[in-house]
Amino acid sequence: MKTVDYFNFKDKQALIRVDFNVPLNEDLKVTDANRIEAAKPTIVKILEDGGSVVLMSHLGRPKGNEAKFSLKNIVSKVSEVIGVEPKFVEDCVGADVKKAADELESGEILLLENLRFHDEETAGDEAFAKQLSELGDIYVNDAFGTAHRAHASTTIVAQFFEDKCFGYLLAKEIKSLDKVLNSTEKPVTAVLGGAKVSSKITVIENILDAVDHLIIGGGMTYTFIKAQGGKIGNSLVEEDKQELALEILKKAKEKGVQVHLPVDSIIADSFSDQASTQVESVDSIPDGWMGLDVGPETLKNFEKVIADSKIILWNGPLGVFEMETFAKGTIELGKAIAEATKNGAFSLVGGGDSVAAVKQFGFDDKVSYVSTGGGAMLEMLEGKSLPGIAAISE
Numbered sequence: 001m002k003t004v005d006y007f008n009f010k011d012k013q014a015l016i017r018v019d020f021n022v023p024l025n026e027d028l029k030v031t032d033a034n035r036i037e038a039a040k041p042t043i044v045k046i047l048e049d050g051g052s053v054v055l056m057s058h059l060g061r062p063k064g065n066e067a068k069f070s071l072k073n074i075v076s077k078v079s080e081v082i083g084v085e086p087k088f089v090e091d092c093v094g095a096d097v098k099k100a101a102d103e104l105e106s107g108e109i110l111l112l113e114n115l116r117f118h119d120e121e122t123a124g125d126e127a128f129a130k131q132l133s134e135l136g137d138i139y140v141n142d143a144f145g146t147a148h149r150a151h152a153s154t155t156i157v158a159q160f161f162e163d164k165c166f167g168y169l170l171a172k173e174i175k176s177l178d179k180v181l182n183s184t185e186k187p188v189t190a191v192l193g194g195a196k197v198s199s200k201i202t203v204i205e206n207i208l209d210a211v212d213h214l215i216i217g218g219g220m221t222y223t224f225i226k227a228q229g230g231k232i233g234n235s236l237v238e239e240d241k242q243e244l245a246l247e248i249l250k251k252a253k254e255k256g257v258q259v260h261l262p263v264d265s266i267i268a269d270s271f272s273d274q275a276s277t278q279v280e281s282v283d284s285i286p287d288g289w290m291g292l293d294v295g296p297e298t299l300k301n302f303e304k305v306i307a308d309s310k311i312i313l314w315n316g317p318l319g320v321f322e323m324e325t326f327a328k329g330t331i332e333l334g335k336a337i338a339e340a341t342k343n344g345a346f347s348l349v350g351g352g353d354s355v356a357a358v359k360q361f362g363f364d365d366k367v368s369y370v371s372t373g374g375g376a377m378l379e380m381l382e383g384k385s386l387p388g389i390a391a392i393s394e
Contacts, residue, residue, distance in 0.1 A: 001174065002165040002392070004042055007138055009051030011106060015136025016042065016167060017153050017388075019143035019372065020057035020074060028068060030077040035145070037081055038372055042142045042167035043109070047084065052104040054135045056092060056153050057143070058116040065117045075111060086111040092118065093131040101135040110135075121152045128152045133160035139392075142167025145373035147388030148380075158391035166392055169372065174389065176348050176369045177380050180313045181210045185346075189309040191302075191333065193218030193316030194353060197241045197248075202382040203315070204248055208255050213305050215260045217294055217318035217329065221282065224249070224261055230283025233267065234290040260305055264295030266319070266326060273323040293319030294329035306336040310344075314367075315351040315381070321360070330357050338366035350377040 004014075018039045023031045030036075046053050055078075062069035072088055079085045084107070089100045092112035104110050112135075115121040120128035129152040133139070139161040141147070146154045147170065158164050166174070180188065188211045192200050197220040204214070216224060219236035226232050227242035228249075252259045262282045267289040268275035279295045280286070294302070306312060314337060318329035334357065341347045349358050350371030358364045371377045376386060 001171055003171045004045050004140060004165055004167055006165055007049075007163065009046040009049035009138065012049075012051045012138055013054060013101070013104060013136045014046045014051055014138050014140050015054045015056065015132065015157075016046075016140040017143045017146070017157075018055050018057045018167075019145040020055070020071065020078070021059050021145065022074060022077075024068070024073055028073040030074055033077050033081055035372060036074070036078055038169045039142055039167065040082055042140065042169060043082055045168070046140075047107055047109070050106045052106050053109045054101055054104070054112065055086065055109060056112045056115055056132065058121065058146070058153075059114050060116075062114060062116050069114055069116070071111055071114050078109075078111060082109065084109050089113065093128060098134060115151075115153050122149070124150050124152050124156050126152075126156055129156035130160055132157050137163065139164040140167050141388055141392055142169045143388070144170050144173040144371070144376050146376070147373065147386045148376040148384070150387040154388040155391045164392050166389075170389070172369070173371060173373065173377070176371065177377065179346055180311055180348055181207070181381070183210070183311045185310040187212035187309050188311040188313075189213040189215060189305055190313045191215040191217065191306075191315070191337075193220075193318050193330075194351070195219035195236060197223045197238055197245055200316070201241075201244060201248075203378060205251070206383040207313075207381060208252055208257050211257055211313075213258050213260060213309065214252060215302055215305060217262060217302075217333075218316050221262050221265075221294075222291060225283050228283070231285055232283075232291065233285035233287050235265075235267075235285060236290070260301060262291075262294045262298040263301065264297045265291035266293040266295055266328070268292050268326070271320075273325050275325070277325060292323070293326040299329060299332050302333060303336045306333070306340050307343075309340060310346070312337055312340060312345055312347040313381075314347065314349045314354050315378070317353050317357050321353075321357050327361075331361050334358060334361055334363040334366075338363050341367050350374065
């Protein structure tokens with residue numbers, strides 16, 4: 001895998017696709033700079049070599065040139081994180097942009113305007129990608145969050161470069177996932193939570209060959225329980241996925257994968273933090289009640305599996321962690337994974353909700369790696385080839 005370490009960037013200009021799609025508040029100030037910090041090592045390496053850097057990114061889903069989605073809003077945060085004040089240009093293609101890129105000196109950074117102000121970006125337009133390619137000598141993709149999209153700046157642009165490579169962040173993402181999917185260390189455990197079986201089905205099918213244990217939690221639990229004849233009250237269920245749930249259990253058994261489903265639930269009489277709650281066996285939830293978190297017996301079972309694991313993948317919470325009353329399962333799981341990591345296990349957390357949970361409860365520095373790309377990570381776990389990665393590997 002060719003990374004930025006492969007090149008000496010002295011007197012070279014790197015065109016880097018970064019993922020600076022960061023959240024902004026009403027005052028258009030960055031509220032979470034994680035993605036900028038994640039790109040820093042790649043940018044610093046190139047600058048320290050004596051190179052210059054042109055940064056391109058998208059921000060949000062603008063309809064035309066909406067001021068609130070301008071990357072001008074993140075200039076001061078980029079400056080603060082990287083330690084170099086970037087020059088900013090109010091477009092990403094055209095004569096003014098080319099001139100600004102040509103005038104860049106070593107040690108300098110140029111930040112382009114939001115790529116998605118042009119429809120050609122998401123359309124993967126070749127002429128647009130060619131214009132972008134004229135802004136640098138070496139193409140670096142360091143945007144894992146968009147690696148599953150065949151956009152102009154993430155995939156198409158690579159064909160115009162003889163010299164191209166992965167940034168440190170993207171390389172780390174690929175290595176972490178590879179460590180889970182092709183591990184020689186055993187046992188490997190995947191924890192899959194979240195609401196729906198349908199959104200995780202291809203992931204489950206693909207990882208059955210890689211894991212020894214599959215822990216299932218979250219709302220999708222109840223589709224499995226109902227499929228096996230359990231009573232789930234008013235819990236979330238995908239009626240049309242029950243056959244599929246039984247098939248997954250059958251496939252897992254054939255492959256020697258142990259599936260761990262919750263045995264008890266924290267149930268509530270309404271979907272509310274103020275609801276009345278009680279602990280009930282997962283397969284005998286009374287009508288009018290719904291399961292919103294895993295119960296104490298389930299946690300004991302899950303914690304034992306986690307403690308014995310060498311490789312752990314966590315994708316999706318165990319309960320409705322956004323409500324304090326139903327956050328315990330997800331918090332205790334986080335503690336168990338943190339403890340296993342401290343004892344030498346490799347743990348990878350990815351997917352929007354689990355990343356939000358590890359950050360909210362302070363586990364982000366207690367696990368081995370927190371993935372920066374939800375959709376891209378899921379597609380890799382599904383066994384798909386990501387266009388942004390293939391464009392550089394080929």
